[in-house]
Amino acid sequence: TPGLYIVATPIGNLSDLSPRAASMLEAADLILVEDSRVTGKLLSHLGIRKAMQPYHDHSSAADRDRILARLASEVVVLVSDAGTPLISDPGYKLVAAARQAGANVGAVPGPSAAIMALTLSGLPTDRFLFGGFLPTKEKARRDVLDELGAVQATLVFYESGPRLAKSLSAAADALGDRPAAVTRELTKLYEEVATGSLPDLAARYADAPPKGEITLVIGPPLDDGPPDDAAIDEAIRDALATES
């Protein structure tokens, strides 16, 4: 069926490309890509030759209109360099425009570093908040950490080796002793997960920027532990006061 298809691709290990993702790429009339060299490699690995066209959310509205015009009669596939499109990657504006236009929109789900990091971290998964990339400027980063740190949820951030140490020390300053996990090179040869408190991890990476791709997972706010005597007395007083 014609329409726009969001297709997830591997984040490192080519075997993670699903059979359905491969057939969607095979069936595509047009493949929208971030970088045609990166997707070109994937296609040649699959033995597929297809027309590729760059797409970014800062592409013009006219570019989007030209794509929308094709959705009624053609299969248009959106991929990113790695993982699931739209997740800190282009595509949101295109999907919004396609929905608005009443076009058929489908997806082939697959790898995403955020979800894989969360599942490997050992941190609570019942509630999580994906924070994308932390800002690089100190004040903006602190504001985001204060805002998201107040939420009762595990936090997931995309990172890079050179930025990791600064992000960890800023997170330790803002959020204290929470448990965290630094996941690196997921699905690749040097896959690694380092766990510890934020201050421990900040110290560990302070002078040793890791190589490769990194996703940071931070546990939810620590609860305050069991109530002390004063808190129990106050709760009893409150309960008696409402009874009378």
Ligand code: SAM
């Ligand atoms: N859309 C992609 C996804 O669903 O995984 C993420 C795209 S984002 C531009 C790239 C960031 O994802 C990297 O900077 C890194 O934080 C994270 N990432 C991608 N591949 C990874 C991997 N193999 N291991 C750990 N993190 C990874």
